[in-house]
Amino acid sequence: MNRLMMTALSLGVALSLAACNEAPSEAPPPKPAATQPAPAAPPPAPAADVAAPAAEVDGELPVPADFEEVVAAEITADNYAAELDKLEAELSP
Numbered sequence: 001m002n003r004l005m006m007t008a009l010s011l012g013v014a015l016s017l018a019a020c021n022e023a024p025s026e027a028p029p030p031k032p033a034a035t036q037p038a039p040a041a042p043p044p045a046p047a048a049d050v051a052a053p054a055a056e057v058d059g060e061l062p063v064p065a066d067f068e069e070v071v072a073a074e075i076t077a078d079n080y081a082a083e084l085d086k087l088e089a090e091l092s093p
Contacts, residue, residue: 075083
């Protein structure tokens, strides 16, 4: 059984290698692409409305801990639902 599997595997590898050495058949030349006008430049991105709590210092990336002080001052137990609704509205397509 083991010898039969090795023979089948060897035959498969040999056929695969033989197929790689064949010259590719001639494919028809590609059709020329229709000329299209160049796309217009995208509009500039709008400025962010959210105040950045901490600027990058020495190439460090902002992490969630950088935003905790700002969020603690802006979001309270009284207005958390309204803030959540506002965030959901910003993120919805």
